[in-house]
Amino acid sequence: xxxxxxxxxxxxxxxxxxxxxxxxxxxxxxxxxxxxxxxxxxxxxxxxxxxxxxxxxxxxxxxxxxxxxxxxxxxxxxxxxxxxxxxxxxxxxxxxxxxxxxxxxxxxxxxxxxxxxxxxxxxxxxxxxxxxxxxxxxxxxxxxxxxxxxxxxxxxxxxxxxxxxxxxxxxxxxxxxxxxxxxxxxxxxxxxxxxxxxxxxxxxxxxxxxxxxxxxxxxxxxxxxxxxxxxxxxxxxxxxxxxxxxxxxxxxxxxxxxxxxxxxxxxxxxxxxxxxxxxxxxxxxxxxxxxxxxxxxxxxxxxxxxxxxxxxxxxxxxxxxxxxxxxxxxxxxxxxxxxxxxxxxxxxxxxxxxxxxxxxxxxxxxxxxxxxxxxxxxxxxxxxxxxxxxxxxxxxxxxxxxxxxxxxxxxxxxxxxxxxxxxxxxxxxxxxxxxxxxxxxxxxxxxxxxxxxxxxxxxxxxxxxxxxxxxxxxxxxxxxxxxxxxxxxxxxxxxxxxxxxxxx
Amino acid sequence: xxxxxxxxxxxxxxxxxxxxxxxxxxxxxxxxxxxxxxxxxxxxxxxxxxxxxxxxxxxxxxxxxxxxxxxxxxxxxxxxxxxxxxxxxxxxxxxxxxxxxxxxxxxxxxxxxxxxxxxxxxxxxx
Numbered sequence: 001x002x003x004x005x006x007x008x009x010x011x012x013x014x015x016x017x018x019x020x021x022x023x024x025x026x027x028x029x030x031x032x033x034x035x036x037x038x039x040x041x042x043x044x045x046x047x048x049x050x051x052x053x054x055x056x057x058x059x060x061x062x063x064x065x066x067x068x069x070x071x072x073x074x075x076x077x078x079x080x081x082x083x084x085x086x087x088x089x090x091x092x093x094x095x096x097x098x099x100x101x102x103x104x105x106x107x108x109x110x111x112x113x114x115x116x117x118x119x120x121x122x123x124x125x126x127x128x129x130x131x132x133x134x135x136x137x138x139x140x141x142x143x144x145x146x147x148x149x150x151x152x153x154x155x156x157x158x159x160x161x162x163x164x165x166x167x168x169x170x171x172x173x174x175x176x177x178x179x180x181x182x183x184x185x186x187x188x189x190x191x192x193x194x195x196x197x198x199x200x201x202x203x204x205x206x207x208x209x210x211x212x213x214x215x216x217x218x219x220x221x222x223x224x225x226x227x228x229x230x231x232x233x234x235x236x237x238x239x240x241x242x243x244x245x246x247x248x249x250x251x252x253x254x255x256x257x258x259x260x261x262x263x264x265x266x267x268x269x270x271x272x273x274x275x276x277x278x279x280x281x282x283x284x285x286x287x288x289x290x291x292x293x294x295x296x297x298x299x300x301x302x303x304x305x306x307x308x309x310x311x312x313x314x315x316x317x318x319x320x321x322x323x324x325x326x327x328x329x330x331x332x333x334x335x336x337x338x339x340x341x342x343x344x345x346x347x348x349x350x351x352x353x354x355x356x357x358x359x360x361x362x363x364x365x366x367x368x369x370x371x372x373x374x375x376x377x378x379x380x381x382x383x384x385x386x387x388x389x390x391x392x393x394x395x396x397x398x399x400x401x402x403x404x405x406x407x408x409x410x411x412x413x414x415x416x417x418x419x420x421x422x423x424x425x426x427x428x429x430x431x432x433x434x435x436x437x438x439x440x441x442x443x444x445x446x447x448x449x450x451x452x453x454x455x456x457x458x459x460x461x462x463x464x465x466x467x468x469x470x471x472x473x474x475x476x477x478x479x480x481x482x483x484x485x486x487x488x489x490x491x492x493x494x495x496x497x498x499x500x501x502x503x504x
Numbered sequence: 505x506x507x508x509x510x511x512x513x514x515x516x517x518x519x520x521x522x523x524x525x526x527x528x529x530x531x532x533x534x535x536x537x538x539x540x541x542x543x544x545x546x547x548x549x550x551x552x553x554x555x556x557x558x559x560x561x562x563x564x565x566x567x568x569x570x571x572x573x574x575x576x577x578x579x580x581x582x583x584x585x586x587x588x589x590x591x592x593x594x595x596x597x598x599x600x601x602x603x604x605x606x607x608x609x610x611x612x613x614x615x616x617x618x619x620x621x622x623x624x625x626x627x628x629x630x
Contacts, residue, residue, distance in 0.1 A: 131607060248618075265618075
């Protein structure tokens, strides 16, 4: 959980019962819940063992709904819940909006329930998990699930409320729709009525209509049930359109003119196509308009506010997995390549390549900058970013110093251009040292660092920020401490010494 | 006589009941095997079309394109091995194993196509 007032991490949660995920995170329209789908099925909880031969009986998928407390700006696990799912590999999701608000749509793969075993004479996952022509789009009524939780029809596993698979079926929370072949994306149109799925091993974008889904559910228009009893909606009854996109379609975003943009991995293109009513009608609806090459092998795509009820259009960014020859190489490891595309005109135009040197950013949002209101400095001196309040223990100017109580040494320190106060910390080997340090600057961008090499300490303190560091001075010697964020002309002189007197 | 006939018929029934599930299972995989055989051979044809284009264009001394073409050829070779393995198993009516072999052939052909298309993009911009 990152607070956009200071862009700092405020909360990290270890998801109960989920040990791998690709399908996260997604949010309901007003961020009532933050959604996470499990990726590879395991026993629930995953710490309980079951041999792979019992995959169908004992392994399960999962989707989590983590309640967001807006007042506190934190996820509240006590108000969160999970739904047990069949052991298909749940993949990417999208929450419904407008007409489909209250619903969640998650793709899945490996409905074959292949268990691998390459090396033991069995087919590898890539063959076993792509045998069937169709996998299942999970259609989940989370509003109904919420009511089921409030009615107490849950069990608690690993400290979180869990709706069992059978309850999800019995209460009408879960339905399946067949979707082509190892699907990847599930993306809901701005009006909430169209759910676009793309099978990475199929060449089509398939569009389901939420109006048709509602009708099929209410009339129980099923084509059967899966091995666990989940009703499967009639594919033809809920399908609104299907159009040929290209080799390896993955994810879809939308603009403000009723156009959709789908990433096409294998052939390295972005495909622009038109939605149906109310956006386009007659022979202008459901049409492939243009395909633009990208470099290379696009994964995700993001368009300006393209996940929302009111996309801005204008720009999209292709998040490409391979860069190959686009940049001067600096060794065998190559960056990812993000490409900025102008989609405002009749033809898409590639504007810029940007190498991404670290990691593989997977899913992004693009929003107008004026929606952000970040702080430029912390509101008052002595501020604790973790609690977003003034730290009562923060060191303020005038009460700096070093105090010893037995083997405990308390250091009260301030940092301002260009000195620390105090500049000498004298301790004995084995002392427990606690340093309360405050950056007392009020000017924008006046960040200071504080590092003690040898003790693996390095802080970055923004203007007004207070921090506390504790360690045991178990290594005798002389350890310089110094500012590690370039702050002033005399930045190098902003230093001091930690002197650890050895035991005799 | 009657008891002997009964025993004969019982044994025949037992053998019949044992073989039914085997044949039922094989039939299910037979369709899958034939479907994957078709898909893998069709995909191979597409890969060969890209390969033909690249052969005509040549790598133009471009090292990246050359490496990608080599990669594509390797993947194509692995695909052909799996295709043959599938054909062999199909001939022996080992439909389940044939299905997986043909699927793997297809997976390799998709990788060959990906590498080939990237090489073509580098060389032609298309």
